[in-house]
Amino acid sequence: MSELETDLHRHGGIGHEDHAPGDEPHESVGHWVRNYLLGLFFAVVLTICSFWAATSHMIWAPAVPVAIVVFAIAQMGVHLVFFLHITTGPDNTNNVLALAFGVLVVFLLVTGSVWIMYHLNHNMMPTDEMMQMQR
Amino acid sequence: MxxxxxxxxxxxxxxxxxxxxxxxxxxxxxxxxxxxxxxxxxxPASKRIIVGYGFWIFLLSDIIVFSCFFAAYAVLQGSTAGGPTIKDIVDLPRTAIETGALLLSSFTCGLSYAATNARNKLWTQVFLGITAILGLIFVGLELQEFIELAGRGATPQRSAFLTGFYALVGCHGLHVSVGGLWLATMMAQVQLKGFRHEIIHRLICFNLFWHALDIVWVGVFSVVYLMGAAA
Incomplete structure (x- = not known):
């Protein structure tokens, strides 16, 4: 029944197709169990690292947010590679390009908002002074 | 010429x-x-590729929506209006359990898809079921946190910071809840319809959705809870 489409697809029977994100390339079940265990292991280690960075006082205090961000980005990478099966292969070009565009938009939105609002707060007259002027 | x-x-x-x-x-x-x-x-690519890729595009747009909530939270974080700050409301042990539950559910979700590709209905259902239970634990803990905070007077209307906090964390929690409903639907469909093409395509999309939610949660627990506790 459903074997036909997937088997043709997964063995590359009909041409050489792209790889859908989240789909699994054709491998044995054992391969995927090992893959997910490895991903879980890396993710757990990175999570523990970031909780450790936040709670212990081993890291110089102003650098703690940087450490947390680094661990978070590393963990997102682990999730993309081991859970979503995003690779650098040619069958993944479209997925990676879409992801890169998404990351660009996210970066522009977050840094742009923080940057602009920081300067607006900086330049805004304190509220009590403004109330004085309105009298 | x-x-x-x-x-x-x-x-x-x-x-x-x-x-x-x-x-x-x-x-x-x-x-x-x-x-x-x-x-x-x-x-042209097969339907499996087109469906997966289209859902990938949707997920990226969903992550852009989340980034707006992140930006709002980052901007409003200091506007506590004399109310509780982030350091006052963070409960790290609960966050750690939530993180563990969601990470494990992402893992079991991946295993369920490996079972799907091996055409094993029993293990697909078992791992989807474990995923659902872990998702429920996550949503339950988050609800408990919100109820506790509201009991202490830290409701969304208390300050701009709390509005941003509830909007960001609540938006993620809402996604997990809706994902749980989808998960229950998928379990019923796998049971009744078996591994048809369209069912497998939906399972691919569900996997993508669930893993993407875990990626967003990495951002939430890092930016909101850990940075809040360290601040």
């Missing part, structure tokens, strides 16, 4: 084809299928 010697024109065409700088610039595309590029005579 017609008295132009034909062999010279043919020579020019051959020279152009042999020029390595012009390779790949043939307006009609390469004659042979090029592995993995979708070019050549391999034809």
């Amino acid at each position: 017609s008295d132009l010697p034909f062999p010279i024109a043919r020579e020019a065409v051959l020279r152009r084809r042999a020029d390595p700088d012009l390779a790949g610039h043939d307006p009609h595309g390469p004659k042979e299928a090029v592995p993995g590029t979708g070019h050549g005579d391999s034809g």
Whole structure:
């Protein structure tokens, strides 16, 4: 029944197709169990690292947010590679390009908002002074 | 025109084809299928690829929506209006359990898809079921946190910071809840309809959705809870 489409697809029977994100390339079940265990292991280690960075006082205090961000980005990478099966292969070009565009938009939105609002707060007259002027 | 010697024109065409700088610039595309590029005579992609890729585009747009909530939270974080700050409301042990539950559920979700590809209905259902239970634990803990905070007077209308906090964390929690409903639907469909094409396509999309939610949670627990506790 459903074997036909997937088997043709997964063995590359009909041409050489792209790889859908989240789909699994054709491998044995054992391969995927090992893959997910490895991903879980890396993710757990990175999570523990970031909780450790936040709670212990081993890291110089102003650098703690940087450490947390680094661990978070590393963990997102682990999730993309081991859970979503995003690779650098040619069958993944479209997925990676879409992801890169998404990351660009996210970066522009977050840094742009923080940057602009920081300067607006900086330049805004304190509220009590403004109330004085309105009298 | 017609008295132009034909062999010279043919020579020019051959020279152009042999020029390595012009390779790949043939307006009609390469004659042979090029592995993995979708070019050549391999034809349009199968529905499995198109569905997965389309859902990937949707997820990226969903992550952009989340980034707006992140930006709002980052901007409003200091506007506590004399109310509780982030340091006052963070409960790290609960966050750690939530993180563990969601990470494990992402893991079991991946295992369920491995079972799907091995066409094993029992293990698919078992792992989807574990995923659902872990998702419920996550949503339950988050609800408990919100109820506790509201009991202490830290409701969304208390300050701009709390509005941003509830909007960001609540938006993620809402996604997990809706994902849980989808998960229950998928379990019923796998049971009743079996591994048909469209069911497998939906399972691919559900996997993508669930893993993406875990990626967003990595951002939430890092930016909101850990940075809040360390601040």
